[in-house]
Amino acid sequence: MTYQYERDLHLTHDPARGYWNFVLHIEPPIGPGSALNAAQRFDPAGSRYAAEWLERLVPCDADALHVTLVGPKDAPNLWHPCVRDDPDSPSAVSGDGCACWQTYRDPLTWLPVAAHHHRTVGGDHESWQHLTYAPLALAAGERLDALIIDREADLVWVRSDRGNLHLLPETQGAGYSVGYGGGGPTELARMIEKIVRSEGADVTPGTPAELPNRRVYGWISSKAADRTQELTLDQLKLLCHTGSVA
Numbered sequence: 253m254t255y256q257y258e259r260d261l262h263l264t265h266d267p268a269r270g271y272w273n274f275v276l277h278i279e280p281p282i283g284p285g286s287a288l289n290a291a292q293r294f295d296p297a298g299s300r301y302a303a304e305w306l307e308r309l310v311p312c313d314a315d316a317l318h319v320t321l322v323g324p325k326d327a328p329n330l331w332h333p334c335v336r337d338d339p340d341s342p343s344a345v346s347g348d349g350c351a352c353w354q355t356y357r358d359p360l361t362w363l364p365v366a367a368h369h370h371r372t373v374g375g376d377h378e379s380w381q382h383l384t385y386a387p388l389a390l391a392a393g394e395r396l397d398a399l400i401i402d403r404e405a406d407l408v409w410v411r412s413d414r415g416n417l418h419l420l421p422e423t424q425g426a427g428y429s430v431g432y433g434g435g436g437p438t439e440l441a442r443m444i445e446k447i448v449r450s451e452g453a454d455v456t457p458g459t460p461a462e463l464p465n466r467r468v469y470g471w472i473s474s475k476a477a478d479r480t481q482e483l484t485l486d487q488l489k490l491l492c493h494t495g496s497v498a
């Protein structure tokens with residue numbers, strides 16, 4: 253199902269050229285950013301789902317959407333090579349340390365991905381932090397097969413009936429979380445209700461500003477939800493009816 257924006261705006265996607273449901277927002281002096289899609293920043297280390305998602309990314313030259321991810325301060329660094337490719341790169345630190353950026357796109361959504369490399373001098377510590385945008389819908393014709401709570405990356409994923417892995421569609425200011433009482437679990441509980449009502453067809457963000465199903469919210473905000481796990485559509489239905497996934 254396509255995401256429907258409440259105002260006079262029609263979102264389109266050209267698989268050959270366009271960016272999927274993306275609207276640019278510019279706010280001086282902060283700079284450009286996403287007007288709709290929620291930005292995600294995460295460390296993929298230890299997450300098998302993040303590793304799977306990273307495998308499909310395609311390296312690309314930095315473009316305007318990557319600039320919106322990193323902001324004006326880091327934008328010039330998007331074009332600096334890694335120390336592994338050029339020891340004299342402006343991103344190199346004392347010969348073998350590095351603070352470069354690498355840029356990719358997701359071939360299924362065309363959304364940008366920027367990876368920030370942090371390598372200390374001598375290589376004692378090395379890590380990558382990834383930035384991207386959540387989509388606003390699954391691809392046309394796809395339905396939810398499973399909802400994935402990924403505590404290693406602190407993300408919520410969707411596995412579609414075609415086997416594709418996506419971040420759970422999300423808009424700015426409406427994030428998801430589990431394991432405590434608050435706004436994140438409330439939004440996720442509402443999203444689960446929406447998914448169940450549509451038999452997995454409607455995985456677009458935006459839920460009614462009303463109290464969620466108390467059984468769903470009770471489980472989402474509990475310790476039972478606070479671990480990495482996959483929940484099938486049948487389990488989500490069971491959760492809505494009984495407050496349990498088993």
